[in-house]
Amino acid sequence: MDLLIDSFISAFFLIFSFDAEMIFIVGVSLKVSIASTLIAGIVGVPAGFMIAFESFPGKRIVITVLNTLLALPTVVIGLFVYTFISRRGIFGPFDLLYTQKAIIIGQVILIIPVVTVFTITAINRIDERYRKTAMTLGANRIQTAWVIFREARFGIIAAIIASFGRVISEVGISMMLGGNIKGFTRTMTTAMALEYDKGAFILSIALGIVLLGISFGMNMLFHFFQGRSRA
């Protein structure tokens, strides 16, 4: 019990002393997570919108596949991307392995299904009467789509926030593709795993507190936007 209390007290000191190593690790985590969320948003939001808005053969199969991909383990993605970017992989010459770019690639693959599926859900939840109203008021197809998008905007923002929450807290991809290299690819989760292995809990707990704080903030935002989308 003393270990826990002492570690917590030291962790808080570490946080409020703005320890350089800790700040760097948090910075790397935020950088790769924001980058992967933005890329996944750019791809996933339009994809989810098109899937929800349009009717096409095989639509249900596409949604089923996307739903299945939600459960994709991070280590599987890590392994999959590794085969492409390792020295012997087809993207080997780009020297991506054990870089922040590699982590971003893996995380984008992880959360594209999340953004897409949540966007589909947000669009599907919009009352069909919005489409009908826009059409009867003379809107063309693009203007009608824009009306639907606007009405679903809070749900879509919630989708993006949920995706960010997923990547900031993942460890498998960051470890396998980033390699947990100090000063380069060490993220909060990989650093915590390493510190735990070393038996040094202070930095680990400090990072855990920061991670929980970020997750809490994200959840607050998520519920705020979800609430707006239901209003």
Add this chain to the structure above:
Amino acid sequence: MTVYELHQLTKIYDERTVLDIPDLKIKENRIYSLLGPNGTGKTTLLNILGFLEPPSGGKITYRSKPVRFVESELQALRRDVILVDQFPILFTATVWKNLEFGLKVRKISKGKRTRMIQEALDLVGMRDFALAQAHKLSGGETQRVALARALALSPRVFLCDEPTSSVDVENQAIILNILKRINQTKRMTIVFTTHDRTQARTISDQTLVLDRGRLLEAGYDNIFSAVPDLNSLGETKCVIHPNISLLMDSHKIKPAKDRFRILIDPKQIHPLRKAGKEFPVNVLQGIVRQVVDENSKIRVVVDSGVRLILLMTEKTYRHSQIFVGDSITYYIPPQAIQAID
């Protein structure tokens, strides 16, 4: 001018025919009410008239031009015709932005937009709500803003799906007055659905009645549940009351069924001075309960054990001298009786 002409129009959902209209003409500058029970195809017909849903078969012409239900052609037509839903939905924005949407889509200049929005809000008495958040309005206010949003666009045809069903009595009167006023001042053709026969008769020039997807020419009033008269010898008779057995035109009866519904055309029922030999059958007696002037027709409600409606011209009425409380005799020609299912 005829705005719509529908010919052999059908709509089929999952192999079920929900609309089957052989012929229908809707003329310019008139108000039409569309009556009928729930699930009878009223909303489907409005959706088709609003070019929001294609029919399964048949032809529609709009202002003498055949309508092809292809997206590229429909948008121009939709800018002429606006449908307001039974439960209208307003965009998550201010009332002003809601009204502005259709005008922006039509690329109307800002100055003109402002004037048109103010006029439309004045028309429905909602100017003070211009900057209110639309999703926070009450049901009646929402309905009025939805009307204003449509009216701001000055459509040629205004379709309203049960505009008064979800509002209180005060708002019902306001909405009906708005419909009447825009028809008179802006010369709009209006088609609205309702369950309220009085409302339909009060403001519309013509009442259309849909029953299971089919238009009933004779209206909605004299529909009775009937059983075949087993005592009739070789004649096609039906019983609608223990004391009332009516001879039907053999061409208008459907195959033997235990129970069916009949429709008696109120326009074909003749009041008689007294029962004579020239009409040996289908002569009934009853007490006059109500006489109403209805768009230059006189509607007489007679209690003969069942409540029957007679619809006659003013001339016929004056000639027959029928008053409330009188006992009258009337004749129902067999061809006025039609089995409807």
